[in-house]
Structure formats: C-alpha cells, structure tokens
Amino acid sequence: MTQVIELTQVSKVYNGGAAQTALDGISMSVASGEFVAVMGPSGSGKSTLLNMVAGLDRPTSGRVCVGGRDLTGLSEGELAKFRRTHVGIVFQFFHLLNDLTVLDNVLVAAELAGIKRSAARQQATALLARLEIADKADVYPAELSGGQRQRVAIARALVNRPPLLLADEPTGALDSRSGDQIMELIAAINASGQTVVLVTHDAKLAARHAQRVISMSDGRIVDDAVLEPAAGTRSLLTFQREEARR
C-alpha cells in the first residue's frame, strides 16, 4: 500500500526561554486510505505532529515526507503550494474568514490553487450540497451554528481534492450532537477513499471512527494500535513484534 505520510526521527524543540521538546524523535507512516487518530493529553505533541505533516511548522531535526515529497527542504512558498494541493486542514475553532460568505470561504482556497473561477464555483457548490449547507452559501460565518461552520471548514479543506485530510480536534468546539454529525461526515469522506488523520483527545471518538490509533505522551509515540472491531484491538507494536518473530 502507498505511504501518504512518512516521518523519520522527527523532533521539534521550541526555544522560547527554556527549551521545550514538543516532538522527540518520532517515526511513523500512514498509508493511503487510512483513518488514523492521534491521541494524547494536552501538550503531548499531537497538534505539533499534525502541523509538521501539514507543512505549517518545520521540524528541528528528522524528515517529513507527505505524498512522496520531503517537506523539510521546501521554502515557505513551496510549502504553500504543497498545502494547496496535498492537504486539507480542519481546525478545532473552524478558522473561517468572517468577512467572506460561506461560498467565498470555500472558493478562496480553490482560487489560491489556481482553479478557474467557474470550475471552482461549480466544485464549491457541489461540496456544500454534499455537506448539506448549500442553502447557506451566501450567508456569513457569524450567522451559522458551530456544526455548520465546521462543515464549511471541511468543504474548504476538500475543495482542492487533496489526498490527505488533517483534522485537529474538529469536534472540540461543538456540542455532542454536532460533533457526532461532523465525525460521521469525516468517516464518510474516509470511506470514499480519502486518507484522514484526526487529532483528538476523545478516546470514544477515536475508537468509533478510526482504523488506527496513535497514542502520544511527552512528544513521543507510546502506542500505535490497529483497531479491528470484529477481531478486537491489537497493538500495532505488538503486531509488528509478532510479524518480526514470524
């Protein structure tokens, strides 16, 4: 299976006052079509890991490859171009542009990717319809509920048809009902073949939707488990050890 994400010995140290290690020699990979949940307590490094994969942050050491591209040597401009086509990002607090309408929020991402305006509009409208918010195309984010805003954010993330969807606590700012709906939506997107990496601290959520759960603590991966609902849960590390023994 093709590896969409490959991290090799990735470390990130922040140097504000006393040095703080956010990621400590992480190595991992994510295959195409996987739904991976990254879990851990606050400050464990899960969001930093996601930022590395999205090309929003650079590692202090190690190598980050996404979609076969090594991100570590790319310039800011090249990283921006990479983000346009390779990843879609959904944030906890939606991060919509409040002075643009719903449709414009989606369109802007498509236009930055160089998609022609008419094609971009068609694509954005279709996505909004799929996410059941087509009737809100001309309203502003401030007039939407949290769940609706997150749907817009998902539409924006998907408009350029990226192979990888990164979601950072997408339900963190939503009530449980809206949160469930969003997760159903992300699961459906994954079911259609999209690779998804979800950062969450909600174990129930991860167990319900992800095929694989990576647990982090103090900047390290402490567990990497493949979830197989029918056969029970088996740790990936255990699986790898067994495979090695064979």
Next chain:
Amino acid sequence: MTAVWRKTLASLRRRRLQAVIIGLVVLLAAGTATLALTLLFGSTNAYDQAFAQQRGAHVLQEFTGGATTVQLAHTARAPGVTAAAGPWRTDNITVEPARVPPDERQMVADFGPPKLGLEVVGRASPAGPADDLRLVAGHWLRSGNQIVLTRSFALAQSLAVGETLNAVVGSRRVPLIIAGEVIDVDEMDAANQSPQHAWVLPATLPRLIGPGDQPGYEMAYRFRHAATNAALRADLVPIKALLPAGALGFTRSYIDVRNNYNITSALVLTFLLAFSVFALGAAALIVANIVTGAVLAGFRDIGIMKAIGFTPGQVVQMLVLQMLVPALIACVVGIPLGLLLSRPLVTQSADALGLPPPAALSLPAVLLVIAGVVTVVAVSAALPAWRAGRLSPVRAIVSGTAPQGRKAVGLARALDRLHLPPTVRLGAGQAFARPLRAGFTAVAVLVGVATVTFAVGLRTTLMHGLNDPAFNGGDYQIEVSRLMQYPDARLMHTLRAQPQTQAIVARDWASVQVNGISQPVQSVFTRGDATKLGLRALQGRWYAAPGEAVAPEAFMKEAHLRVGDYFTGSINGRRLRFHLVGMMFDTAEFGRILYMDFSTLHRAMPGEVPADYLVRLRPRSDPTAYAIRVNRTSRADLTVNIQNNTASSVIATVNDVVLVLALVLAVIAAAAVFNTVLLNTRERVRDTAVLKAVGMAPRQAILMVATSAAILGLIGGILGIPAGVVLHGVILQLMANLVGNTISPLQYQAFSAPLLLGLVIAGMLVAVLGALLPARWAAYTGVAEVLHAE
C-alpha cells in the same frame, strides 16, 4: 505607581513600534512648528525693532531740480509730519575700487576695474530726527576725501574700511577713502536696491558732480499716520502743495523696504506655518487611528480592566497617556531641532539690520508648540478612547474584538465581478475592513500627495519663470552701461558692429507723475523692440507707439486702471496722455512700475539718451568674449556685465524649504500607511494564517497586504492631486500678489498629464512602501504559532 500608570507603561512596552511612529510624526510636526513660530517671533519684528531704534523714515523722498532748499526745509512743517531730516543734496555717481582682489585680477585685466553706481548723499551727521544711520564699522566722515557706505554694499562688493574708491567725474578720478559702514533701515539691501546710498560731507558733493549729472535733493519724513501706503500717499499731498510742480521725484516707502526685508521670512513662514498645521493634522489622524486600533484590538483587555475596577475615566486616561508619553518625548527632541534649524534664518534677519542675535530659546514658541502638541494628541486620542470608556465589560470580554462592518464585503464583492486575482480581491477587502481607519489613512496620504504635488508644481513654475523672459526681465546676455560722456551713437555703432549681436534694446528710467496717484511712478523707457528680448504682455499687447504703456497689476490697482484705459500724467513737468495697452509681470518696485517706449520719454525730455543697453546674442555666441571685445573699446567709460539668470536667493530658499517640507509630509503619510497596515495586519493575523494554511504563498500574502495599502494610496493620490493643484494656484497667486503682480493659471505651466500620473503612482508607491514591513511580517509569521495562540 498608580494602576493607570502601570497599565500605560506596560501597554507602551507592548506597542513599542506604534510609540515610535507617533514619536517620529510628532517630532517632525513639533520641529516644523518650532521653526515656524521661532521665525515668526524672532525675525518678522526685527525690522520694526531696528526701524524704531533708528527713527526710520516713513518716506524717503527725492526731489528733482526746481525746488530750493528753503522750500524743501519748509516741508518739515507740513501738516501730518512729525519729524523730518534734510534736505540733503544727492547725485548718482560711479566709483571704481582702487584695490583689485587677487581672484579678480584676470577679470580686471579683461574688463578694466568694475564700475559701481552709488547714490551719494551730502550729509554732515549720521544722527537726526529721522533716518538715523547706525554705524557698524569705522567712523563717521571727518574729512572731505572720505565716504561712508552701507554695510550691505560693502559686503556685496568685498570692500572694507580704509580702502579707496575712485569716483569717476568726467575724465577725472576723485579718491575717496571708506571711513565707515552703516545700516540704513530706509533702503533695501544691495541685492534688491541699486544704486545704494553712500554718504560724503556736504562740501565734498559738488566735487563729485560730473558733466551731464542731474543732482537733486532728498528728505526723510516721519508722519503721524503711516500705517499704510495709502496713508503715506495722503501724507505727501500737503508736501507736494508746498513745492513747484514736478519737484517730487522718487518716493521710497518704509512699507516697501520692510516688505523687502521680510519677504524671504514671510514666504518661508507662510509655508512653514501651513506645513506645521498639515503635519499636526496628520499626527492627529495617526494618533486617532492608533487609539482606535488599540481599542478594537484590546476589547477583551479593556473589558477585563473594567471588570477589575478601572473607571471609564481611567480607561480613557490610560489610552491618552499612551499617546502623550511618546509625543512629549518627541517634543524633547523635535523642539531643540526646530530651534537649531531656525537659528540661521533668525540670526540672518537680525544681522542684516545690525541687531544683536536674538536669544536661542524663544519661550513663547516652545510653550505654544508644547501646548499645541499636547492638545492635538490628547484630543485626537480622547475621542476614540471615550468609546473604550463606555464599553460594556461583559460584551467586551465575550466578543474579544470589535465586530467589523459589512461595507468592506460589499466592495470585495464588487471587485469580485472584475475577476481580479483572489489576493488582490482580499487586499481590497482589507483596505476597507475598518472604514474609519481607511478614511484616516486616505486623508494622511491625501495631505502627503497634495503637498508633494504643490511642491513639485511650485518648483516647476518657479523654474519656468526663471527661464521665461516675460517673467525674468528679458532674455539678454549682455548689459552695457556707459558714462554720460561716452556718446550713445558710438556705443550703438560698436554693438551693431559685433556679428554676434542679435538685438539691442536701450533703456532709461524716469519718474512719471500719474494723475490720481500722489507718488511718482518709477518708469522704464525702452528703445528698440523690447519684444525681441522676449518681453511680452500677459494680458493685452506690448506697447508699439508713443504714449502707450504696459504695467504690472500693482500699478493698475493703485491707479484704478484696466487694460485699454487712457490716463494722464507728466514727465519732467510736461503733461502727457498715456494708453495702457497691456499688463505685464515685473516684481521691481513691488509691481509699481510702468514700461513705455523711448519716444514717449522724448516728448517730455527731448535730449534724453539711454543709460543701459541690453544685448541679446545670436545662438552659440560666447558672452565672455563678446563682453571683453566691447569693453576694450573704452574701458574707462563702459561697464559690461554678463547676465546671469540664476535663481534668486528668495526663490532658492522657498524652493528648498517647500521641497524639504513636502518630503517631511510624504514621510508622515508613509508612517500613517505603515501604521494602518500594521494595525490591519495584526488584527487580521488569524485570517492571514488561515489563508496561508489553505495555500496562500508568502508572496501572495505580501501582494494582498500591499494591495490594501495601494488602494488607500490610490484614493489619497487621486484626491490629493487636485487638492495640490488648487493649493499651488492659490499660493502662487498669493506670492505674485506679494510682489505686486498677478498670474493666471494658464501661465503656471506646472503640471503635465505624465507628471500628474507620476504623482498618483508616487502616492501609491509611498503607501506600498509604508506597507512593505507589515506585509513581510504577515507573510512570514508562522501559521502554527498564530493559530495555536488563537
């Protein structure tokens, strides 16, 4: 330390960059205002001070032959006269310096010793009830072979006490030793008035009168009512009545002399004061902008402050203090800088009048500047701060930031239809995200562009004026003066014989007594076609027949004449009828002058011959070689000068001052844009980070921010250019009026379409330049860092 101070200082530390912007703008405004006010207090009253100390004459009146000394002395008791001095006998003489400075030896070898004109006055004492002369070097006259000069003349000709001047009297040379130098408040300086007065003992004067000379008399008067030129004209009526007809010659009014002394200061002062107001206005806009920004960005902080017990007044106080602290620090630097820059101009004014240099510190100026800065900054900060004071703490804490208006969105959608790139469209939306802030910034750019437009226009117009013969006295390269014994016909023959000669216009001066005007009008009479020197009428036509005249606006106003009118008057007692056929531009005598054909003078003075000869050379002729050749024909009797049409010191000073001030305002405009873009960028840091997260490249982020600034620059530029053009017209007209002339917009020739387009682009460039730093900051701030902080 109080809570307000603690919070103020903490906020200042957090907003160091904005404090620096306020400091820079206030520094420039305070410096300019100090310069202007020090000049206002220090130099404009210098003349009045010297005039009072020396009992200056309200009128220095020349008399032609016909009046006796007894009749003239009797005029001292004419109604309205409070003091009088004279009559003194006068004559126009020519002198040659005996000493040749080493650097002028070659010139003297080529041209002979320079011939300098002087109006020599026979006077026994420098003191008197009027026209007291202040001795500043040497001593007063003690013997018959001595002469006293004005210091201005001595400086201009590099002459010193003890040197000898040879007076040219026919073929004789009468040596006169320079005994002293005086300041005479009743005449302009040597650069603006020629010939200058010089004094010899009354007994010496007859020895200096040459063949053909027309000696006259002079008296100095002080009047009870002397506030205006009209009052002075009325004062002269009873004096005229006591004398035979035609006795009154040239009149020098103290108002003209004072205007002349003050003209540089007055012009510079006008610009400085106007620019200080603009600069303070721009500073007010920037302060209001920053405080508005601080209130918008600090909604949550303000809510928390109020929640923990800050009163609305304390919130306002804190925000105002944040602006006042950097403003006062800027005053500490700007005011001494302004004082330092004002020093040369103020000292120069005092020095020209022999007054001691004024105190370096002008307390009224300093206090006024501080009061002005504090008021402007406090008021412009208090208005937006008041909004913060009234905020509901709960609403502020919950919303965190002020909601944005929807007008921006409307504009963004309008631009959407133009199919512009998304970065440009987003930038346009950003420009108007805060309409009030956008308005402030556009006004600051408008002021900057308007002043630069004005400065560029003024420079172009003044340079154009320097090159246009109709405004600079004619296009000629050689001016020849002859002594009376040298025949006119011989000189004309010499000049015509030169193959390089293209046109010769000879001229002479005489006073014309115009009916309805009490003072005679100094008039120029030309022989030969003066239009060949490029002289032309700005309205009507140039004179072509005897009796026809052209004049500047000041004369026309005084005589209540319009082009086409007829008027009567007399020259040398002979009554004549004149026809005003055109209006011209001439700053001599503040526009109180007439130009006529020599044939008109001949009607009154048939034997009169010209004194000066203006020669226009053929293209590519060498003026120096020409001058040497003509001069060699008679070194003793001819003075040949090569004309140099360079900018006068007044024009040069005004040009420089205006240009510097325009640059100052351009810097302020750039600072305003910088500040606005910085506020916008900081306020929209999350949005920019989101855009970058979805794929906006750093270059696109810079383009987006630069677009928002360029749009404001474009608006400011488009509005600023007409404002600058109008300002240029108004100021130019005022300047022309100051020297007794008028000028129509058609004659400015200052702006061309490419120049105006260039200025609009310059406005945009200034705005983009101001936006570059914040734009780079927006482009390269880490996305993860920003979104994490959010």
